Amino acid sequence: MKQLLLSLLIFSSFAPTYSQTDEDIEQIAKIYEQMLTNSSCHDWLRYLCKNIGGRLGGSPQYAAAVRYTSEVFKDMGVDRVWTQPVEVPYWERGEVEKARIVNSRQVGTHELAVAALGFSGGTGPMGVTGEVIEVQSLDELEKMSVGKVRGKIVFFNRPMDATRINTFHAYGRAGDQRTSGPRKAAKMGALATITRSLTLKYDDVPHSGVTIFGDQKPIPAVGIGLKSADFLSALLKKESKVRVNITLSCAHMGKRISHNVIGEIKGSKYPNEIIVVGGHLDSWDIGEGAHDDGAGVVQAMEVLNQMIKMELKPQRTIRCVLFANEENGMYGATVYADKAKEKGEKHIAALESDAGGHTPRGFTMDAQKDLLKPSYATAQEWRSVLAPYGLYYLQTGGSAADISKLKSHGAVLFGFRPDSQRYFDFHHARTDVFENVHKRELVLGAASMGALVYLIDKYGFENSKKD
Numbered sequence: 001m002k003q004l005l006l007s008l009l010i011f012s013s014f015a016p017t018y019s020q021t022d023e024d025i026e027q028i029a030k031i032y033e034q035m036l037t038n039s040s041c042h043d044w045l046r047y048l049c050k051n052i053g054g055r056l057g058g059s060p061q062y063a064a065a066v067r068y069t070s071e072v073f074k075d076m077g078v079d080r081v082w083t084q085p086v087e088v089p090y091w092e093r094g095e096v097e098k099a100r101i102v103n104s105r106q107v108g109t110h111e112l113a114v115a116a117l118g119f120s121g122g123t124g125p126m127g128v129t130g131e132v133i134e135v136q137s138l139d140e141l142e143k144m145s146v147g148k149v150r151g152k153i154v155f156f157n158r159p160m161d162a163t164r165i166n167t168f169h170a171y172g173r174a175g176d177q178r179t180s181g182p183r184k185a186a187k188m189g190a191l192a193t194i195t196r197s198l199t200l201k202y203d204d205v206p207h208s209g210v211t212i213f214g215d216q217k218p219i220p221a222v223g224i225g226l227k228s229a230d231f232l233s234a235l236l237k238k239e240s241k242v243r244v245n246i247t248l249s250c251a252h253m254g255k256r257i258s259h260n261v262i263g264e265i266k267g268s269k270y271p272n273e274i275i276v277v278g279g280h281l282d283s284w285d286i287g288e289g290a291h292d293d294g295a296g297v298v299q300a301m302e303v304l305n306q307m308i309k310m311e312l313k314p315q316r317t318i319r320c321v322l323f324a325n326e327e328n329g330m331y332g333a334t335v336y337a338d339k340a341k342e343k344g345e346k347h348i349a350a351l352e353s354d355a356g357g358h359t360p361r362g363f364t365m366d367a368q369k370d371l372l373k374p375s376y377a378t379a380q381e382w383r384s385v386l387a388p389y390g391l392y393y394l395q396t397g398g399s400a401a402d403i404s405k406l407k408s409h410g411a412v413l414f415g416f417r418p419d420s421q422r423y424f425d426f427h428h429a430r431t432d433v434f435e436n437v438h439k440r441e442l443v444l445g446a447a448s449m450g451a452l453v454y455l456i457d458k459y460g461f462e463n464s465k466k467d
């Protein structure tokens with residue numbers, strides 16, 4: 001009896017409510033069928049990764065990606081394609097990035113696997129050499145005397161918390177070592193920094209990613225592979241005054257112009273209500289920007305592509321935005337939001353895919369306080385039509401970086417959430433390549449986004465017009 005009650009309860013929580021019509025079930029099935037048999041996003045991703053490669057904001061590769069995606073939008077037959085210029089700071093990695101333990105009593109000279117963090121300072125050809133001090137946190141560093149830090153290489157070695165099931169939470173809690181650690185160390189007179197890579201995969205692949213110096217003069221700052229990090233840490237326990245040489249040819253190159261790329265299908269009934277679906281077109285320069293965020297870009301483009309192919313005429317305007325320069329400062333997101341405000345555009349919702357091309361799990365939701373509760377209630381009613389596709393996860397809190405600026409415009413924000421277990425294996429590393437994106441998982445992601453956009457367009461929220 002208890003079991004029967006329990007199964008009734010489970011069943012009733014997924015039972016259709018008034019707004020989940022047979023039409024929705026049918027339409028979403030068609031979207032999945034189309035995507036799974038007739039999608040182009042995997043081919044587009046191959047081109048972005050293999051013909052263009054890593055697309056750092058301001059780079060020639062980024063400009064090539066703008067041209068390519070603009071052409072794809074035109075070919076698919078959207079109503080309008082345009083670009084928005086975005087001024088971005090440009091940084092080049094250069095040819096040389098290496099680090100080695102020098103003159104250790106125990107190991108002599110030993111190479112360490114490193115990658116310069118984005119916006120790191122460079123070194124001369126001989127590099128910089130200094131004694132390494134290891135810390136687990138920024139707090140630990142700040143408690144040290146300046147005299148102890150000056151002229152040293154600060155080694156931030158706190159691992160990501162393996163007990164967090166959602167790896168993005170573990171990333172968030174370890175991220176300050178990369179984003180702010182080098183600035184804090186520079187302020188205390190450190191010579192350079194080494195940051196344990198933000199990954200849970202135990203290998204020796206160093207991960208890059210932005211570090212923010214602000215007004216502080218940049219110092220050399222590298223990410224280190226986990227095996228190299230553990231090797232260095234073990235040596236520091238056995239031997240005092242371990243010295244490391246770091247040589248980097250990276251340099252700040254001033255400002256460049258990049259572009260947001262936008263493709264749009266005009267709404268048939270409420271053309272002034274805009275639903276954004278997007279990802280960021282830039283990526284780190286090591287690797288090919290496959291999961292981060294080539295996958296999100298091509299999934300968002302596929303949503304529009306299939307609407308056209310299926311002759312679905314959206315009521316509201318569906319706009320695919322490929323944001324410039326997310327990785328080093330979200331400049332494209334700022335320009336897009338500012339322009340929207342300037343023109344008085346009404347964004348009712350935005351959905352971004354920027355968490356990798358893995359198996360879809362669901363969505364996070366965010367909005368201004370008074371809007372979030374009723375919008376979440378509306379989205380709850382869609383659960384039963386989304387659940388058969390593995391989309392069980394629907395939680396408030398967070399969305400994605402580029403669309404976050406549209407929250408104050410009154411939009412309801414959605415972050416696409418694929419399974420998070422393998423994302424940080426590849427994130428900002430040379431392993432973020434096309435071969436590591438699974439075609440079926442990528443396409444299922446595009447279909448999930450297509451299904452959600454269909455529902456948002458059909459039902460809208462408190463901020464949109466209804467029949």
Ligand SMILES: [Zn+2]
Pocket residue numbers: 280292293326354
């Ligand atoms: Zn990203």
